[in-house]
Every structure is written in C-alpha cells, then in structure tokens.
Amino acid sequence: MSKNVILKIENLKTWFPVTGGFPKKVVGYVKAVDGVSFEVYEGETLGIVGESGCGKTTLGRTIVRLYKPTDGKIWFKNEELTHLSDKELLPYRRKIQMVFQDPYASLNPRMTVAEIIGEALDIHKLYKTKEERQERIYQLLETVGLVREHANRFPHEFSGGQRQRIGIARALAVQPELIVLDEPISALDVSIQAQVVNVLIDLQEKYGLTYLFIAHDLSMVRYISDRVIVMYLGNVVEEAPSRELFRKPLHPYTEALLSAVPIPDPKIARQRKRIILQGEVPSPLNPPPGCPFSTRCPYAKDICFKEKPQLKEVGGRKVACHFPLE
Amino acid sequence: MALLEVRNLQTYFYTYAGVVKAVDGVSFSVDRGEVLGIVGESGSGKSVTAMSIMRLVQQPGKTVGGEIIFDGIDLLKLSDREMNSYRGKRIAMVFQDPMTSLNPTLTVGYHMMELLSRDPNLKTKKQKIDRAIELLRAVGISEPEKRLSQYPYQFSGGMRQRVMIALAIALNPDLLIMDEPTTALDVTVQAQIMELVKEIQERYHMAVIFITHDLGVIAGFADRVMVMYAGKKVEEGDVYSMFEKPLHPYTEALLSAVPKLDMDRSQRLYAIPGSPPNMIAPPPGCRFHPRCPYAMRICAKKMPVAVSTDDREVYCWKVFKEMGVVESV
Numbered sequence: 175m176s177k178n179v180i181l182k183i184e185n186l187k188t189w190f191p192v193t194g195g196f197p198k199k200v201v202g203y204v205k206a207v208d209g210v211s212f213e214v215y216e217g218e219t220l221g222i223v224g225e226s227g228c229g230k231t232t233l234g235r236t237i238v239r240l241y242k243p244t245d246g247k248i249w250f251k252n253e254e255l256t257h258l259s260d261k262e263l264l265p266y267r268r269k270i271q272m273v274f275q276d277p278y279a280s281l282n283p284r285m286t287v288a289e290i291i292g293e294a295l296d297i298h299k300l301y302k303t304k305e306e307r308q309e310r311i312y313q314l315l316e317t318v319g320l321v322r323e324h325a326n327r328f329p330h331e332f333s334g335g336q337r338q339r340i341g342i343a344r345a346l347a348v349q350p351e352l353i354v355l356d357e358p359i360s361a362l363d364v365s366i367q368a369q370v371v372n373v374l375i376d377l378q379e380k381y382g383l384t385y386l387f388i389a390h391d392l393s394m395v396r397y398i399s400d401r402v403i404v405m406y407l408g409n410v411v412e413e414a415p416s417r418e419l420f421r422k423p424l425h426p427y428t429e430a431l432l433s434a435v436p437i438p439d440p441k442i443a444r445q446r447k448r449i450i451l452q453g454e455v456p457s458p459l460n461p462p463p464g465c466p467f468s469t470r471c472p473y474a475k476d477i478c479f480k481e482k483p484q485l486k487e488v489g490g491r492k493v494a495c496h497f498p499l500e
Numbered sequence: 501m502a503l504l505e506v507r508n509l510q511t512y513f514y515t516y517a518g519v520v521k522a523v524d525g526v527s528f529s530v531d532r533g534e535v536l537g538i539v540g541e542s543g544s545g546k547s548v549t550a551m552s553i554m555r556l557v558q559q560p561g562k563t564v565g566g567e568i569i570f571d572g573i574d575l576l577k578l579s580d581r582e583m584n585s586y587r588g589k590r591i592a593m594v595f596q597d598p599m600t601s602l603n604p605t606l607t608v609g610y611h612m613m614e615l616l617s618r619d620p621n622l623k624t625k626k627q628k629i630d631r632a633i634e635l636l637r638a639v640g641i642s643e644p645e646k647r648l649s650q651y652p653y654q655f656s657g658g659m660r661q662r663v664m665i666a667l668a669i670a671l672n673p674d675l676l677i678m679d680e681p682t683t684a685l686d687v688t689v690q691a692q693i694m695e696l697v698k699e700i701q702e703r704y705h706m707a708v709i710f711i712t713h714d715l716g717v718i719a720g721f722a723d724r725v726m727v728m729y730a731g732k733k734v735e736e737g738d739v740y741s742m743f744e745k746p747l748h749p750y751t752e753a754l755l756s757a758v759p760k761l762d763m764d765r766s767q768r769l770y771a772i773p774g775s776p777p778n779m780i781a782p783p784p785g786c787r788f789h790p791r792c793p794y795a796m797r798i799c800a801k802k803m804p805v806a807v808s809t810d811d812r813e814v815y816c817w818k819v820f821k822e823m824g825v826v827e828s829v
C-alpha cells in the first residue's frame with residue numbers, strides 16, 4: 175500500500191448551537207466533534223468506531239462538507255477545503271462521496287434507480303451523449319451486483335441490501351477517490367451484510383478506492399479495516415493498525431469496548447474476562463473537564479479529572495490517555 | 501415435564517395481499533431454569549412466536565393451530581380473563597422498545613405500583629413502595645426513591661430497559677420472554693444489561709426465552725438454541741455443539757457470514773445469496789432451498805422431515821441423507 179496521504183484532518187470541530195429562552199439565544203453547544211486530527215492514506219480502509227452519539231456521523235458529514243466545521247482544517251491531497259466557496263468545492267464534492275446508513279431514507283422514493291444514479295452523473299456532467307449516460311447507469315448497476323432490468327424500478331421495490339447497493343452505485347457514479355461509508359451495513363440482516371461487504375472489498379481493489387468505514391460492529395470493522403480510530407464523546411482516543419488495536423488496546427475505553435463485543439463462540443464468550451463499564455456516556459453539551467472518559471474509566475487518577483490527555487504517539491500507535499495500558 | 505411445551509404452533513396474518521404464515525408449525529420446549537435462545541433474521545417469525553405464547557397477537561393475526569402447554573395447561577384454551585392472570589405473574593415479557601409497554605404520561609413509580617397491586621403479599625402502600633425500590637435497586641438503578649417519580653423519557657435507553665426488567669421480574673414469573681432486549685443499545689450498555697439478565701436468571705432460576713438476531717449474544721447466554729427461517733424451525737440444539745458444528749446449511753451460512761476473530765480481508769466472508777422469501781408465497785419444499793448451496797431436487801419438492809440426534813434436531817434433506825436414512829425418500 176502506498177503511503178500517500180489523501181485526506182488530512184486537523185483539530186476539526188463541529189459544534190451544534192443549542193438555543194433556548196425568550197428571546198431565543200444560543201445557550202450552549204453540542205460538541206459533536208471536538209478537536210479531531212488524523213490522516214488517511216490512499217487506497218486504505220480506515221475504520222471509525224465508537225458508540226452512538228460519539229460523533230461518527232457528524233465527522234463523516236463534515237468531511238463531505240454537508241456540515242460546515244466550527245473550527246479546524248481538512249486537506250484533500252494538497253488542497254485545504256474549509257476556506258473554499260461552494261463553487262470551488264464542487265470538484266471535491268465529486269471526489270469525496272458518502273454512503274448513508276439508512277438505505278430507506280437516503281434514496282428519493284419518487285425517482286427510479288436510473289434517475290437516482292443519472293442525477294449524480296448530470297450534476298458533474300460526466301457524459302457526452304444520452305446513450306453514454308444510459309450505458310454508464312447499466313455499468314454501474316452491474317458493478318454493484320444488480321442488473322440492467324433494475325434501472326427503471328423504484329427504491330421500494332428493492333430489499334435493504336439491494337437499496338444499499340443502489341446507494342453505493344450512486345456514490346461510484348461520479349468516480350470518487352474517497353468514500354465515507356456511514357454504517358453501510360448496520361440496518362441489514364447478517365446474511366445480507368456479507369454480500370455488501372464483499373461488494374465493497376471488490377470495488378476497492380478494482381478502483382483503488384479509499385474508504386472511511388464508520389460502524390459500531392467491531393468485528394466487521396476489524397475484518398475490513400487496515401487501521402482504526404476509536405472515538406469517544408467527540409474525540410479520538412486511540413488510533414492503530416486494525417490487528418494491533420484488537421490484539422492489544424492501549425486506551426481503557428477501547429479495552430472496555432472490545433471486551434463488550436459479543437463473540438459467536440460459546441466457549442470463548444463464557445471464559446473471557448469482561449470489563450463492564452459503569453454509568454453512561456456524558457452529554458456532549460457538557461463534557462467533563464479533563465479526560466472525556468474519566469467519569470467511567472476504571473483506571474482514572476486525579477490528573478484525569480483535571481487535564482485533557484492529548485493524542486500522543488506510543489510505539490507507532492496513538493493514544494489519548496494519561497495512563498495507557500501496558 | 502417441561503415448563504413450556506409449544507406444539508405445532510401456527511400463527512397467520514390475514515392481509516389484503518394474502519395469508520402470511522408467520523409461524524408455521526413450530527414446536528419446542530423450555531425447562532424450568534433453562535435459557536432457550538431463538539435466532540433468525542428479521543421476518544423469520546421470532547416475535548410472532550413470542551407474542552403467540554403471550555396471546556398478544558393482534559388483528560389481522562391469529563393463532564390458528566397448535567398447543568401452548570404451560571405448566572400442564574394449554575394457554576390457547578384459557579379465557580381472556582384466565583390468560584390475564586398468567587401474564588406478568590407466571591410469564592412476563594420484555595420488548596426491544598420499552599416505550600411500547602411504558603405509558604409516557606405515567607411515572608415509572610405508577611407503572612410499578614399498578615403491577616405490584618397484583619401481588620397478594622403486599623398489602624399496604626408502604627410495602628409496595630418498598631418493594632418497588634428494592635426491585636429498581638436489584639436492576640442497578642441508583643437513587644431508586646427519586647427515580648420512582650420520574651417519567652420514562654427521563655431515563656436513557658439502557659435505564660429504561662432496566663425498568664422493564666424490574667417490571668418483568670416483579671411478580672416472580674416462572675418464564676421470562678425477552679424479545680431483542682439489547683438490540684437498540686450500544687455494546688457497552690448491552691454488556692451491562694446482559695450481565696444483569698444473567699445474574700437475575702441464575703438468582704431466581706428462571707426459565708428464559710431469549711430472542712435475538714445476534715449470534716454472539718446467544719453464544720454467551722443460551723443453554724439451547726432454536727434457529728428459525730421463514731416461519732419454521734430449521735435447527736435446534738445445545739449451544740456448544742451447535743456453534744461448533746452447525747448441521748443445517750442455514751445455520752452454517754449464518755455462522756460463516758460473520759467474521760471470525762482471526763480472519764482478515766484476504767479470507768472472503770460467505771455471503772448467503774438472494775434474500776429471505778416472500779412470506780405470502782414461500783418457496784415449496786424446504787423454504788431455504790433457493791439460497792442453499794447444497795440444494796438437491798427433493799429440496800424444492802418436499803418439506804424436510806426432522807432428523808434427530810442426541811443433542812440436535814435438524815430439518816434438512818442433506819442432513820437426512822448424510823445420516824443414512826434414505827429409504828423413504
């Protein structure tokens with residue numbers, strides 16, 4: 175794998191204002207993404223894990239610029255995107271695509287599959303003749319394992335797995351280099367998840383795509399990702415190559431998260447030591463001072479409640495903890 | 501004698517499009533103190549099985565056949581009133597979405613007091629309040645006195661599910677049915693709830709039917725597993741032997757569709773082709789045959805018969821052949 179950085183995120187923050195009172199005024203911010211930095215290499219799959227509400231979707235949507243970041247920088251190759259106008263952004267919108275979690279909500283029910291995919295081609299003017307446009311649509315359908323005959327049907331005529339393939343075909347239509355996949359298989363049945371994952375892996379090999387794979391299913395993330403970042407309360411707490419992260423987590427939150435994953439093997443499931451976290455995730459409106467995980471961390475000491483640990487390099491990996499696990 | 505014995509249960513939905521045979525001739529039993537896991541993908545009939553046992557199936561659905569023998573009595577023969585006295589008291593249920601059974605306009609305390617009024621041992625209001633507090637504490641809710649006067653929306657998803665468990669065990673039922681109780685929760689909260697459920701099951705030696713689509717959750721909790729596909733039981737057996745060597749092609753496929761701990765991308769996942777059948781016109785013969793890699797001619801024609809071994813029951817022609825019982829085919 176090449177080590178060219180395709181995407182670089184620096185101290186990214188996306189806060190949502192919370193209004194209240196009369197007359198209405200901003201009374202606080204949901205710090206959904208609160209100072210995130212990482213790099214993505216060309217052709218790799220970077221997994222992003224963490225429990226619901228930790229900011230994964232907001233991060234993904236900020237990267238494809240569905241949200242405007244509150245602060246921080248986003249580089250795609252050598253271009254810094256946060257200061258670009260909508261018009262200047264257009265070529266980057268094409269190169270960075272997103273596939274959404276909910277295959278039901280993300281496709282317009284009144285448009286046929288051909289119209290949905292065609293629309294993406296139209297926006298970026300990716301054909302010369304009508305025939306070429308039609309041919310592209312057929313090709314795309316076949317690429318994701320659907321057939322030509324599907325082109326004139328409506329989304330409701332498809333199963334969940336097929337709808338997710340349509341979403342993938344739409345993303346592929348504009349020949350992107352990077353695809354943000356936001357829980358692309360979470361809504362699907364186990365037997366269908368593998369179908370979609372196999373399609374994604376094949377496409378990556380064929381087109382040299384780079385993936386940001388957002389999920390809460392850790393075993394699938396481990397399987398598909400080269401590297402993984404773990405988020406907690408708007409922050410990255412750990413970053414590591416997939417194998418290493420799962421073999422030996424350094425952050426106490428990662429350790430607890432991994433120990434909570436159900437394992438489909440009764441012997442292992444009943445023998446392993448589990449760390450049951452106490453309490454729940456604090457509100458991103460009011461994150462704790464110090465370490466975001468301090469309120470639930472079994473290893474927290476005084477400093478953890480006062481000082482926020484920075485993401486630091488430890489043996490080629492990164493962890494944000496005052497007392498990384500040995 | 502088993503605590504619960506379900507025989508040839510048939511629950512159908514009479515829709516405009518046709519009859520949906522949601523549960524079509526399913527039999528199984530649960531012993532006292534035993535945990536039976538039911539797995540299968542969405543639409544396979546897990547919830548309808550549970551609702552049928554509770555006799556809570558709504559129009560246009562109806563249980564049209566079978567017996568549900570609970571502690572010697574066929575629940576399907578009881579009057580509505582008699583059935584009401586079983587619900588909550590002898591058999592309780594926890595749903596995936598607690599809000600389906602909690603009234604958002606009533607406090608958690610109100611829900612608990614109403615249920616506890618059915619406990620003949622609790623005579624005074626004080627006794628009931630004390631018991632409610634004891635129950636909330638037992639399911640790991642802190643400051644229970646304060647929590648009683650709060651409304652369901654003031655609880656997080658995990659806390660609400662704890663309240664549901666407190667309500668479910670309040671009258672010491674013999675059988676607890678849990679329908680995907682942790683599916684909507686995050687993994688660390690799921691782990692907390694599963695820990696609690698295990699502890700309660702052991703402490704009260706309760707029989708549990710645990711429904712989920714997550715093979716991992718089943719592996720960690722069930723004694724026995726029943727796998728459903730398209731309204732039918734396809735395999736049932738001891739949890740250890742089933743995960744070690746699944747016999748039915750569908751069970752095998754489900755287990756190879758999820759990545760193993762030591763697997764990486766260079767090893768492909770097994771993707772079950774096609775999608776689950778249309779339940780109004782399910783495939784003839786074995787309902788799995790259009791997706792089955794081992795399907796033979798007979799599979800499309802005849803419903804597989806049961807093949808039973810010491811610890812397993814499988815409905816599959818391939819297994820039937822392998823076991824060497826060929827003469828009748």
Ligand SMILES: Nc1ncnc2c1ncn2[C@@H]1O[C@H](COP(=O)(O)OP(=O)(O)O)[C@@H](O)[C@H]1O
Pocket residue numbers: 190204205206224225226227228229230231232233458
């Ligand atoms: N549009 C929005 N307005 C206000 N708050 C939001 C919005 N989107 C997300 N949030 C909040 O930001 C936090 C992170 O949400 P999200 O990015 O969806 O997390 P995840 O995808 O990891 O579940 C949550 O607390 C969520 O409620």
Ligand SMILES: Nc1ncnc2c1ncn2[C@@H]1O[C@H](COP(=O)(O)OP(=O)(O)O)[C@@H](O)[C@H]1O
Pocket residue numbers: 513515520521522523540541542543544545546547548549559560561779
């Ligand atoms: N109210 C209803 N009307 C029509 N069909 C229904 C109804 N409820 C359930 N079904 C059908 O019964 C079948 C089994 O559903 P269910 O037991 O909920 O599946 P599971 O719990 O395994 O996901 C499905 O095909 C579903 O469409």
Ligand code: SF4
Pocket residue numbers: 748749750786787788789790792793794795796799804815816817818819
């Ligand atoms: S009966 Fe036939 S089609 Fe059905 S699972 Fe067995 S081998 Fe496959």
Ligand SMILES: [Mg+2]
Pocket residue numbers: 230231232357
């Ligand atoms: Mg999300």
Ligand SMILES: [Mg+2]
Pocket residue numbers: 546547548679680
């Ligand atoms: Mg269900």
